[in-house]
Amino acid sequence: MMRLGLIGAVVLLCLGTQCAVAMAASSDGGGTAELARLNAEIIHRPNDTALNLRYGALAERLHLPRLALSAYERILSYDPQNVAALEGVYRVRKAILPPTTQYRVGVGANDETNPTLLPSGHTPEGQFFGYFNVRDERMLGDTQWRTDGDINGIAHGVANTLDYAYAGATTGPVYEMLPGITANPALGAGGSYLDSHLFYGEAIAQTTFEAYPNGAYDALQIRAALRDYDSFFVPDNTGGYVDATGKITLPITIPDLAFTVAPWLRWAAIRGPLGLGATTPLIGVQPGDYTEAGARFDAYYGIHDWVVFNANISGSDRAYREELVTGSTTEEREDTTISPGASIIFPHLFQYQNTLRFNYTYVKDDSNDSTKSYVDNIWTVTASRNF
Amino acid sequence: MATNKLPSAWGKIFWAMAFLLAGVVLCGPLPALAQSNIGTASVVKNQVQGIRGSATRSLALGGSVFNDDSVKTGDASLAQLLFVDQTTFSIASDSEAVLKNVYHGKQGATQRVLTAVAGAFRYVSGVQNPKNTRINFPFGYLTVRGTIVDLMLWPTRDVIVLDEGAITVVPYGSHVAYDMDRPGTMIVVYKDGHVDGPMVWDDTMKRIVGVIPFPVFGEKIWPVFVNDPQWEDSEQDRVNMTGGSSQSSGGTFCPPPGVIIGGFCSP
Numbered sequence: 243m244m245r246l247g248l249i250g251a252v253v254l255l256c257l258g259t260q261c262a263v264a265m266a267a268s269s270d271g272g273g274t275a276e277l278a279r280l281n282a283e284i285i286h287r288p289n290d291t292a293l294n295l296r297y298g299a300l301a302e303r304l305h306l307p308r309l310a311l312s313a314y315e316r317i318l319s320y321d322p323q324n325v326a327a328l329e330g331v332y333r334v335r336k337a338i339l340p341p342t343t344q345y346r347v348g349v350g351a352n353d354e355t356n357p358t359l360l361p362s363g364h365t366p367e368g369q370f371f372g373y374f375n376v377r378d379e380r381m382l383g384d385t386q387w388r389t390d391g392d393i394n395g396i397a398h399g400v401a402n403t404l405d406y407a408y409a410g411a412t413t414g415p416v417y418e419m420l421p422g423i424t425a426n427p428a429l430g431a432g433g434s435y436l437d438s439h440l441f442y443g444e445a446i447a448q449t450t451f452e453a454y455p456n457g458a459y460d461a462l463q464i465r466a467a468l469r470d471y472d473s474f475f476v477p478d479n480t481g482g483y484v485d486a487t488g489k490i491t492l493p494i495t496i497p498d499l500a501f502t503v504a505p506w507l508r509w510a511a512i513r514g515p516l517g518l519g520a521t522t523p524l525i526g527v528q529p530g531d532y533t534e535a536g537a538r539f540d541a542y543y544g545i546h547d548w549v550v551f552n553a554n555i556s557g558s559d560r561a562y563r564e565e566l567v568t569g570s571t572t573e574e575r576e577d578t579t580i581s582p583g584a585s586i587i588f589p590h591l592f593q594y595q596n597t598l599r600f601n602y603t604y605v606k607d608d609s610n611d612s613t614k615s616y617v618d619n620i621w622t623v624t625a626s627r628n629f
Numbered sequence: 630m631a632t633n634k635l636p637s638a639w640g641k642i643f644w645a646m647a648f649l650l651a652g653v654v655l656c657g658p659l660p661a662l663a664q665s666n667i668g669t670a671s672v673v674k675n676q677v678q679g680i681r682g683s684a685t686r687s688l689a690l691g692g693s694v695f696n697d698d699s700v701k702t703g704d705a706s707l708a709q710l711l712f713v714d715q716t717t718f719s720i721a722s723d724s725e726a727v728l729k730n731v732y733h734g735k736q737g738a739t740q741r742v743l744t745a746v747a748g749a750f751r752y753v754s755g756v757q758n759p760k761n762t763r764i765n766f767p768f769g770y771l772t773v774r775g776t777i778v779d780l781m782l783w784p785t786r787d788v789i790v791l792d793e794g795a796i797t798v799v800p801y802g803s804h805v806a807y808d809m810d811r812p813g814t815m816i817v818v819y820k821d822g823h824v825d826g827p828m829v830w831d832d833t834m835k836r837i838v839g840v841i842p843f844p845v846f847g848e849k850i851w852p853v854f855v856n857d858p859q860w861e862d863s864e865q866d867r868v869n870m871t872g873g874s875s876q877s878s879g880g881t882f883c884p885p886p887g888v889i890i891g892g893f894c895s896p
Contacts, residue, residue, distance in 0.1 A: 274756070281715045281755075288671035288691055288711065308753045308777045308793055312709065312717040315841050319672040319707055322840045335845060338777065338793045340813030344829050422840070547783055594786075594817040594825035628831040 273304045284313075289320050291327075298330050307337040328421030341380035348373050348626030356618040357401045359607070364616075367400035382415075388426055389413040395435075407435040412446060419451070426450040436475075444469040461489040467527070469512055481512030483527050498544040505537040506558075534560040536579075552585040567611040577609040595628040666693040667730050667741075671711035672719070674839065676703030694728055701725040702748070707838040715755030716741070716762070721843045724748020724782075749843040750780045754794070768818045769800040779844030790815040790830050790844040800824060813846070 280297040287293055298313035311334045317327035352369040373394035380387055395407035410432020419425045430446040448465035464486045471479035485508035492501040512529040536558025543551045562575040583603035591598045605618040670677065670688045677688040680699040694700060694710055700720055702708050708720040710728070720726055727744040743752065744765040752764055754776050764771050766780055766787045776794035780787065789798055795810035802822020809816060815830040830844075 278715070278756070281711070282713070284671065285669045285711060285713070286691065288669065309715055309755065311777070311845070312711075312719075312753050315719070316672055316709060316711075318840050319674050319709065328840075338812070339846070340792070340811070342813040342829050344831055346831075547785065590786075594788075595828065595831050629828055 273300060276300060277304060277306075277309070284316075288316060291317055291321065291324065295326055295330070298327075298334075302330075302334065302337075307334045310334050311338070325421050329418075332418050332421060336381070336386055339379070339381060339386060341378075343376060343378045344628060346373075346375040346626060346628050348624055350622060350624035352396075353621045354618065355620075356616055357398060357404065359616045359618060361613060361615050365400050367398055369396055369398050371396040379416075386416040387413070388416050388428070390428075390430075392432075403437045405437060406441070409433060410444075410446075412448065423451060423453040426452070439474045440472040441475070442469050442471045442479075459489065459491050463487045463489075469527075471529075481510070481529070483508060483510035483512060485509070485527070500542045502540045503537060504540075506535070508532075508534045510534070530565065531563040532560050532565075533563070534558055548588060548590065550587040550589065552587060553582075554584070555580070555582040557581070568613045573610065575609060575611045575614065577607055577614065579605065579607045581605045593627075597624075597626045599624045599626075665695055667696050667698075667728060668694045668710045668712040668718075670694060670700075670708060671717070672707055672709030674708070675706035677701070677706055677708040677720075678703075696728070696730050699725060699727045699746075705838065707841065712741070712755060714757035716757065717751075717753045717755070718743055719751040719753075719841070719843075721749035721751075722838050724750060726750060745780050745782060747782055749782070751777065751843055751845065752780075753777050766818070768802065768820050768822075769798060771796045771798045777845060781843065785819065787818045788815055789818065791827075792845045798824075 277297065277300050280293060280300065283293055284290070284297060294313045294317050298310040301307065301310035301313065310330060314327040314330040314334065317324050318331065321327065349370070349372045352371065353366070354369060355366045356364040357367050357369070358364055371394065373392065375393075376389075376391045378387075378389040389411065390413070391411040393407075393409045396405065398404050410430060412428040412430030414426055414428030416424050416426045427449040428447075430448070431444065432446065433443045434441040444467050446465060446467045448463060450461060450463040452459070452461045464484075466482065466484045468480070468482045471481075473479060485506060487504065487506040489502060489504050492503060508527065510527060510529075510533075511531050512527070536556060538554060538556035540552060540554045545551055557580045558578070560577045560579070562577075565575045567573045567575050581603060583601060585599055585601040588598040590596060599622075601620075601622040601624070603620045603622075605616075605620070607614070607616050607618075609615045670679075670690060670692045673688055673690045673692075678701045679686050679688045679692070679694060680701060681695060681697065688694070688700065688708065700708055700710065702720050702722055702724050704722055706722050710718045710720070712718075718726070718728075725746040725748060727746060729742040729744070731740045731742055732738075733740060738758075738761055741762045742765065743750075743762070746767070752762075752773065754762065754773050760772065760774065762773050764773070764778070764780070766782060766789070768787050771778065771789060774795040774797075776796055777792035778794075778796055779790040779792060781790070782788075789796070789809075791809045791812050791814055793812050795808070798807045798809060798816050798818065799805070800818045800822040802820060803824075805822070807816055807824065807827060809827050811827070813829060814827045816827045817825040819825075830846075
């Protein structure tokens with residue numbers, strides 16, 4: 243009798259425990275129990291796509307995105323093109339995307355042989371520069387939102403009429419166009435300062451497409467801007483430009499080695515202060531009426547955990563409209579620029595996310611207008627910190 | 630008399646066995662039994678080995694992993710281990726981890742101890758009490774509270790990135806506990822116990838196997854290969870993304886005109 247009582251107590255206890263679990267599960271309509279059941283099945287059939295998708299969908303419905311992430315990644319491990327899993331991963335990453343604001347600050351110095359880009363008679367000089375960038379990324383309702391801001395400036399040791407500063411920002415949503423491909427349309431504005439005067443103000447509209455085929459980073463940015471120069475420099479001074487810039491990671495998987503190529507195409511109609519624009523490399527998009535095509539190739543080699551070597555070369559061709567070669571009445575100016583360079587980068591110097599970088603760049607501009615050709619050599623050291 | 634007692638003794642044994650069986654069936658496996666097969670290889674890509682003592686076996690998809698197993702991945706390889714409580718532990722290429730369930734008799738609980746030896750990992754906690762998990766790494770350990778956490782190990786430092794939930798990180802060198810509850814932050818632990826952070830992770834390192842990045846949000850900037858040097862080159866980006874000067878912020882990296890997308894200086 244006692245034995246039967248004991249057994250009965252054990253059975254009741256265990257059944258009670260099971261019931262408590264069952265009751266807890268029933269509070270979400272049995273979803274938790276179903277999730278556990280699906281997990282038990284996945285243990286036996288981990289590459290059953292339908293099963294993993296059911297598990298992922300249920301986990302998302304139960305507000306357990308982390309469990310869904312694992313299920314979708316399981317599918318992508320053997321079927322990397324699975325559309326439902328790619329969409330699921332993107333959805334889950336968006337759901338767990340932490341709001342972050344990242345700051346970058348940097349200072350540096352240049353030693354430049356030809357800061358005014360003259361064919362001859364130039365004066366070498368030292369320059370100091372600094373920048374402060376911020377990127378904020380967060381969810382606004384159901385929409386991922388990205389904001390970039392930038393302040394930067396440079397002071398020249400000799401050619402101080404070229405002292406320059408810029409402040410600007412862009413902001414816009416990030417959408418998934420196709421699984422693994424995002425688009426970030428953004429609007430922005432900025433203003434710059436040159437030689438102790440307001441230089442220009444600009445309004446920017448751009449869309450950046452980003453993709454990660456097999457983990458590599460590819461991007462295309464299409465941008466249009468209207469720019470209005472201060473009347474101090476020239477009177478009739480409004481213009482604009484449109485450009486497209488690509489960023490392609492080459493699919494070469496050599497250990498410690500990475501390659502990128504970045505082509506660009508630009509159409510500019512910025513009458514602006516042509517003289518200034520032609521004699522300083524400072525203005526990101528230089529004034530002038532021209533069409534330009536170019537590309538930059540970068541190779542990075544991780545020599546060690548704490549030092550990376552970079553070699554790069556860029557080339558461009560710029561065909562001007564309505565700017566004639568000096569002494570000619572018909573021939574329009576055309577410049578070809580070749581610019582090889584190399585860098586040594588020391589990441590995580592003294593503290594994580596600190597970087598020290600030494601760089602050399604040689605610039606050779608061949609213009610059909612001999613009064614515009616130039617050669618320049620630039621040595622740079624930059625210290626930066628992300629936080 | 631003896632013949633009368635014998636059925637009674639067998640009867641006791643019978644009831645004792647029945648009692649035990651009922652307990653096992655209704656209440657689940659005893660901790661000692663659970664120590665053998667502790668999880669399943671739910672992802673096996675390329676070379677994944679299970680090492681037990683001196684015996685090495687190729688881990689197959691759906692194959693069991695056992696207490697005290699080491700799991701080692703080769704080049705371009707990936708493993709995901711799935712546990713009954715729905716926890717997953719993903720192991721990137723060229724990585725190694727040791728799995729252990731430790732039964733604490735006093736508390737009557739089994740603690741899962743995952744030891745990350747080298748490489749990159751992602752831990753996603755399941756539905757069990759996450760406090761029963763400890764993750765060791767070369768220069769410290771962490772405990773979790775409902776978490777997605779990524780670990781990236783280098784010879785000189787361990788980087789812990791919190792993607793979701795909360796963790797407590799304790800360096801062996803200092804035994805100071807760092808509570809992290811802001812997803813998107815990271816901490817870097819060094820051998821002597823000093824740390825950098827917690828701070829916002831700058832996305833500049835990752836390891837990618839197939840289409841799966843480590844850490845979860847590690848795809849914003851750059852694919853990094855075997856030794857994952859930080860390909861930090863992004864100070865130019867924001868300058869040019871906003872249409873400003875490329876040269877003014879160390880513009881020698883970016884001959885004008887310049888536009889940067891996603892982490893590198895482009896033309």
